[in-house]
Amino acid sequence: MKRFAAAFLSVLFLAVPALAGATVAQAQEGARLRIDLAGLSPRVITQSSTALTVTGTVTNTGDRRITKPQVRLQVGDRATTERGVGDVLSGAVVKDTPLTDFTPVADVLEPGQSAPLNVTVPLTGPRAERFARPGVYPLLVNVNGTPEFGGAARLGAVSMLMPVLTGPGKQATNRSGAPSMTLLWPLTGNVPHVYAAPYGNPVVLADDRLADEISGDGRLNALVTSAASTARSNANLAKSMCFALDPDLLATVDAMTRGYLVHTDTGNVDGKGVEAAKAWLTELRALVGGRCVVALPFADADLDALTRIRPGDTSLVTRAAAGAATVQQVAGVTPQTGVLWPDGTPSAAVLTALSDAGVRTVLTDAGKLAPAAAGGGLTVQGSSVRLQPTDSLISAALAGVPTVPGSVTVPASTERAVASQNGLGALAFRAGLGVTGGQRPDHLLVAPPRRWDASAGEFTAYLQQVGDFLNAGLVTATGLTALLAAAPEASGAVGDGGPDPARSIDAAVVSTLADLDDKATGLASAMQLDPTKRVKPDDVVEPVRLAELRGASTAWRGLPADAATTNAQAELAAISGRVTVSQPKQTIALASGNSPLPVYVSNDLPVGINARFSLDNNTGLRPEEAKDWFFPASGGKNYFLPVEALRAGRFSVDVSLSTPTGTQLGSPARFELTSTEYGAITIIATVAAGVALLLLASRRIYRRVKDARAGRDVVA
Incomplete structure (x- = not known):
């Protein structure tokens, strides 16, 4: 063979x-x-x-x-x-x-x-x-x-x-010294589904796949129903489980319950999953009520990528780690205080930002810690953050990828059955089944793939077998709260010194998100609070910030870069598009050379905004030097832009608006103009040309008269 x-x-x-x-x-x-x-x-x-x-x-x-x-x-x-x-x-x-x-x-x-x-x-x-x-x-x-x-x-x-567990027909043996086990159960979307969620408007999803995920045989529905059925029937299993919830997923499904739209190439249409969203949230609240819950970063964002979107500024990391309030509001349960489960091992910069954000415990891969923690946790040197290790071997088995250093590099299948069956085998091995020596840890923190895909029956079969392991004494159930109550076993550092380049967010995505972040910052700086609306400029721009987190989601790894940035671009366009220059319906006649240009501007934002006019394709017109104009919230009127006609006749000019930092607002509008009056420059140029012509003509006449007189003198 x-x-x-x-x-x-x-x-x-x-x-x-x-x-x-x-x-x-x-x-x-x-x-x-x-x-x-x-x-x-x-x-x-x-x-x-x-x-x-x-x-x-x-x-x-x-x-x-x-x-x-x-x-x-x-x-x-x-x-x-x-x-x-x-x-x-x-x-x-x-x-x-x-x-x-x-x-x-x-x-x-x-x-x-x-x-x-x-x-x-x-x-x-x-x-x-x-x-x-x-x-x-x-x-x-x-x-x-x-x-x-x-x-x-x-x-x-x-x-x-x-x-x-026991050979066929053999007598079962008593087991002692079994390690304790905690099982994380992640609930996060395959990818972030929000296309746009502008301030004060219904959410628009990029497609309606999320409605399928949370209903019927959908993956997210399967995760909830299988966990609910098995946890009810096995108290030990329920004790060991802790549900990891994505705040972005919860917020999106919650928004769906109030009615939502789906983006298509021909326009937005009504979403079909309103009732499914209501039912799924009801089942989720029943499942997690009174049980252990931890928060994932918002949209499962790559925290290191967030530090590269805004170098030297950790506010995006802080925002990504602040999803506990959303979890509590939507799911009705308070997550473990100060506990976060990000994907990958955080870098030193990320750990500092998390510490400043109030995160005290990070669940992470044990294989990236130095010294390797066998299950009891590690305090990062120079930081107050505790790293609680998930078991690398079990995680790799569930994910279907190689994990042992030095072994062959052909990746195992990521099909659903390999994830469950090999996960059971790796759990049994790590629990010490048939193994002698010192390879058995005191505790196992089992972390399945964050977007584990299987049927409800397969999830149920996996959980039932884990429950059988608990009942057989192969492992014992320990809640995450009890695990974290014990003091860390060691103090050390992140073993690899930073993120894995192979698992990092595409550099092109980071660059695009950084550019969009700069534009959003420019928008916010141009806005002013309206005393009647009482809406903060930061609240108007917040959808862009959340879209940046979605763009940095680990779910986009391996997918086209433009898919990751679509939401942020749509959110920015939704804000800037609400301040517009109206297209004139007829040609505008300039009565004189210095007649002002009437420009109708609508501001549909709940905040006032400062902006500047720009005139392009304006060879027949000269505007005054650019200055800032203020446009009040929720209104529109004509603004008279001082200009000077440089020539008579018919011509066009493109008028646009941008913030003082250069972020464009709306789309340019084409103005068709006619002018019957000459501007000052044209008059001056005409007079100068006439004077020059008169001087040249006078000089020519003078020379001809002089030459004529000289000829008569010779004849005489």
Whole structure:
């Protein structure tokens, strides 16, 4: 068999403990067969397990006919080191032995053709001995075949971790010294969905996908319903869970309940998810009421990117970390005071900003801390901030990426089943299942992917199995509050000295957001409080600041840069577009050379604003030197702009407005003009030309008279 084929990872397990349902397993690049697993039973082998069943389909994804495709289950030696687990997660070739004989899948698979896969292994006799000892084992679904013009080879494979609590038919053993466990349950959107939310206007979403996410089989609805059903039935599981909420998601769904619009290429239309938003918020409040909650940064923003948008100014970081009030207002529960779960490990500049913002505990990746904290927390040297580590191995298993330094770099599948099944295996391993030595920590803080995508049934199956681990004594339940009540175990520094460049926000996004931030600052500085409206200029500009946080969201990694900045650009345009120069409906006649130009300006903002007129394409007109004009809130009138006509006739000029710092307001308006009077310059130029002509004519006459007299003298 080809050794590189073990890197073909992917699996998708389903919903109930038997995982009945359709899932998709991703084939490795170059694989000719894709294995779609529809069922795996059981998820964890125990003393009562009598058989292991794998079902699914095999699809020919290549361009050649494949004859005699056949499937076999294979199992490796139980993992004894983190490197061994990491090798399975990353798809490295591991030593394994057949668990079954090869079973035919079909006689022939033409390109694009599929065939069912169904393998059952009785866990009795010699086969049961492969799982006789508690531990975590690599399990491989291996499909061989013979492609046209080639020889027999492994053409597709799916690998996973299989935990064994107790060997089939064996007596369960008592466990002691089990680590405690806390499980974070993140609720944040796939991407920020707000297109524009101008001050005083309904929210406009970029699309209506969020309505699908919070209803029916949507991901966010699945996260809430699965957690609600399992937490009600297992008190230990409920005790261990802490819900991580994104303030931007909550604020967006809350705005949807009051009616919202969806942006389209042909204009805004009414959103369809008003009732879904109301129902989801009701279910969420019932779920988190009285339970542990922590806040994510607003829109799950990359905090380091925020320091680069506004260098030397940490106010954006402070704003991103100040979402506890939104969580309390919308979800009806008070988050853990001073606790934040940002993505990645914060840099020194970010830690300083968080400390100034009142954040005292940051949940972060244990792999980036020096010295590595085994679960008890670390006080950052020179700071009052505590870093509480999440378990790196479990997080990587749930995310489906390699984690062990020095292991192969082929990424594991990010399909939903790999995330859950390998997450269960990594949790069991880190809890010490079948492992001897000092690799078991005192506490495990489990952090799933922030945008973990699976069905409600798959989430339920995962949570039920974690609950079974708790009931079996493999781990014990500890709430986050109790964990943070204990003093940090050590003092140290952020191990990598800053953010991971590979996971940083695109530099082009940061540059665009920085430019938009400067323009928003210019807008705010030009605004003045209206005594009748009592609206602060900062409140009018606030949507742009929030859009900057959304633009820096970690959700945009790997997506086009313009998608990340659309919201901020739309918010800025929504504000500046409310101060406009009206397009004249008819040609304006200038009665004299210095007649003023009437310009009608509307200010629809609830604040007054200072701005300057600009005249472009004005070869026939000269304006006075630019000066600041004040335009009162919520009004419009004609303003007479002093100009001087430079020529007679018909011509045009473009009139626009901008703040004193140069931020454009509205769109330029084209003025068609006629002038029947000459301006002073034209008159002066005409007089000067006439004088010059008179002098030249006089000189010519003088010379001719002089020459004529000289001729008469010669004749005489």
